[in-house]
Amino acid sequence: MKHDKIERNVGILIILTMLAISAGGLVEIVPLFFIKETVEKVDGVRPYSPLELRGRDIYIREGCYLCHSQMIRPFRDEALRYGHYSLAAESKYDHPFQWGSKRTGPDLARVGGKYSNDWQTQHLTAPRSLVPQSVMPNYPWLSKTELDYSDIQGRMKALRVTGVPYSTSKAEFDKNVKEFGEDTAKNLHIPDAEKNLIAQAQVGNYDTNPDKLTEMDALVSYLQLLGTMVDFRKYDDDYFAKFR
Amino acid sequence: MSQDNKKVTTETTGHVWDEDLQELNNPLPRWWIWGFYITFAFALIYWLFYPAWPIANTYTKGVPGLNNVTYVATKVDGTQETKTTHWNMRSKLMVEMNELHKEQKPYFDKVAGKSFEDVSKDAELMQFVNSAGKTLFSDNCAPCHQAGGQGKVKFAPNLTDDYWQYGGTYENIQTTIVGGRHGVMPAFKAILSDAELTEVSHYVLSLSGEPHNAAAAKLGDAIFHGDKAGCYACHGVEAKGNIAMGSANLTDKIWLWPDVLGAKTPEAKLGEVKTLIYGGMDKGVMPVWETRLKPEQIKLLTVYVHDSLGGGK
Numbered sequence: 001m002k003h004d005k006i007e008r009n010v011g012i013l014i015i016l017t018m019l020a021i022s023a024g025g026l027v028e029i030v031p032l033f034f035i036k037e038t039v040e041k042v043d044g045v046r047p048y049s050p051l052e053l054r055g056r057d058i059y060i061r062e063g064c065y066l067c068h069s070q071m072i073r074p075f076r077d078e079a080l081r082y083g084h085y086s087l088a089a090e091s092k093y094d095h096p097f098q099w100g101s102k103r104t105g106p107d108l109a110r111v112g113g114k115y116s117n118d119w120q121t122q123h124l125t126a127p128r129s130l131v132p133q134s135v136m137p138n139y140p141w142l143s144k145t146e147l148d149y150s151d152i153q154g155r156m157k158a159l160r161v162t163g164v165p166y167s168t169s170k171a172e173f174d175k176n177v178k179e180f181g182e183d184t185a186k187n188l189h190i191p192d193a194e195k196n197l198i199a200q201a202q203v204g205n206y207d208t209n210p211d212k213l214t215e216m217d218a219l220v221s222y223l224q225l226l227g228t229m230v231d232f233r234k235y236d237d238d239y240f241a242k243f244r
Numbered sequence: 245m246s247q248d249n250k251k252v253t254t255e256t257t258g259h260v261w262d263e264d265l266q267e268l269n270n271p272l273p274r275w276w277i278w279g280f281y282i283t284f285a286f287a288l289i290y291w292l293f294y295p296a297w298p299i300a301n302t303y304t305k306g307v308p309g310l311n312n313v314t315y316v317a318t319k320v321d322g323t324q325e326t327k328t329t330h331w332n333m334r335s336k337l338m339v340e341m342n343e344l345h346k347e348q349k350p351y352f353d354k355v356a357g358k359s360f361e362d363v364s365k366d367a368e369l370m371q372f373v374n375s376a377g378k379t380l381f382s383d384n385c386a387p388c389h390q391a392g393g394q395g396k397v398k399f400a401p402n403l404t405d406d407y408w409q410y411g412g413t414y415e416n417i418q419t420t421i422v423g424g425r426h427g428v429m430p431a432f433k434a435i436l437s438d439a440e441l442t443e444v445s446h447y448v449l450s451l452s453g454e455p456h457n458a459a460a461a462k463l464g465d466a467i468f469h470g471d472k473a474g475c476y477a478c479h480g481v482e483a484k485g486n487i488a489m490g491s492a493n494l495t496d497k498i499w500l501w502p503d504v505l506g507a508k509t510p511e512a513k514l515g516e517v518k519t520l521i522y523g524g525m526d527k528g529v530m531p532v533w534e535t536r537l538k539p540e541q542i543k544l545l546t547v548y549v550h551d552s553l554g555g556g557k
Contacts, residue, residue, distance in 0.1 A: 003257075004258075031298030031303070032298075034298070034300070034301050035298060035301055035302060035303060036301045036302065037302070073333075074333045074334050074336070074337040075337065075340075076337065076340040076341060076344060079337065079341065080344075081383055083536065085334070085337070113531060113532070113535070113536070114384070114531060114536065115387065115388065115531060116388075116527070116529035116530075116531060117529070118399075118527040118529060119387065119388055119399075122399070123387070130387055130388070130396070130399070131387055208527055233320070233535075234320065235320065236317055236318070236319045236320055237317055237318045237319075237338070238315065238317035238327065238334075238335070238338050240334060241329065241332065241334035241335045241337075241338060242329075243334075244295070244332040244333065244334050244335075
């Protein structure tokens with residue numbers, strides 16, 4: 001009996017079981033890499049600046065994704081409350097993406113620009129001071145803790161490995177200028193990361209405290225960017241339907 | 245027990261453990277097998293109707309014409325076009341939004357087509373303004389201006405009172421919502437001495453009848469209207485404010501940044517005002533809404549804020 005051989009040989013059993021299980025995943029995921037329409041053609045999407053990247057890492061560290069999704073689905077109620085549905089293109093530089101699936105709090109995919117920096121800072125420090133019925137935890141340490149950006153270049157290099165076009169050489173920089181414009185390209189240049197990070201924090205003053213560069217600066221700069229990269233007014237309202 | 249087991253007559257898999265432990269090889273139940281076949285049939289039919297199989301760099305989109313979605317698209321230039329495509333979620337959403345639009349359009353058209361005053365007089369339309377406005381306000385404005393629009397000291401102004409920093413006409417309020425506002429009160433720590441700061445604070449308190457030292461306030465009056473500090477240039481000679489830049493009216497009992505009403509003692513009140521003048525204030529940011537809300541939604545919110553929150557004038 002053929003079964004007999006498989007069932008009595010643990011090695012073969014493990015390998016064949018794994019093959020059988022991965023078939024489903026492979027059939028669903030692999031083709032997405034080859035289908036042209038998966039990632040929509042759209043202007044404006046760019047990788048994070050060093051400061052925003054640190055903010056994203058703090059977002060992950062604090063586990064914000066456990067209560068907040070960043071994925072507006074193409075449903076009427078979500079369109080009304082959160083705005084345009086999320087595009088695959090909008091998270092193409094996100095590794096890992098923050099789509100999430102748990103919504104204890106509202107979706108954050110388009111929260112950028114919705115509130116002022118002052119609101120974000122105050123809300124993260126003490127959510128109930130602004131939204132009395134909120135169940136979101138207080139994060140008072142964010143505006144007290146100085147931002148550690150000593151390893152920012154390492155963080156960018158790691159993302160580079162996954163294909164995010166942070167530049168190290170002049171040639172790569174020039175390529176970014178062509179693709180994203182000069183201002184953005186400067187922010188993507190790894191050797192200047194610290195300088196750019198400090199400059200953005202000073203100009204933006206995200207934590208509303210100009211004297212200190214804190215984790216709050218980074219996190220708020222990230223939140224203020226969410227969902228703002230694509231200007232949907234430039235597209236017909238069904239433009240993105242043709243990619244599905 | 246072991247006696248009974250040996251009597252097994254159905255086919256077994258042939259495995260034997262512990263001398264007499266065997267595995268029966270009964271056929272699967274009929275209902276289960278049929279259920280299994282039905283899922284195959286379901287999948288086949290599904291492939292005909294919905295996007296399914298990847299092929300090279302695209303995928304099957306169902307048999308053309310079998311399961312189409314028809315919707316009205318609005319182009320960037322405002323023109324509309326009816327389109328038909330294969331079934332997909334994003335086109336289905338277009339259909340849902342078309343339907344919603346159809347339900348609400350007559351009302352929104354009325355709001356958009358009438359003057360603010362006429363909307364406000366139309367009781368039936370105001371019912372729509374109230375319900376749609378409440379939702380829009382809770383989703384977008386309440387986190388700052390609070391659920392009823394009563395505002396929050398040191399954070400965002402009260403929208404239910406009769407005082408408007410940036411003007412309380414429909415047009416003023418609409419401008420505020422469309423483009424946002426950012427009032428900047430400069431810091432005077434480098435311009436005025438500590439004594440001068442105290443004096444001008446006494447003067448500010450005197451303007452709205454708060455407890456103050458009259459002699460100090462008199463000196464403060466001169467500072468307020470002098471050119472070194474130049475308070476009058478922004479707040480006006482009568483200190484009634486200027487709605488073009490949102491410089492506050494200092495003669496009323498309404499305070500946004502110094503918590504004068506909340507402070508219990510005269511010293512605390514003075515401290516609140518002095519701190520503000522010393523350090524200035526640039527946190528008052530009312531976000532821009534024209535990029536998030538549609539013009540007709542903003543117009544509706546304007547009426548809601550002006551009429552329904554009860555603060556318009």
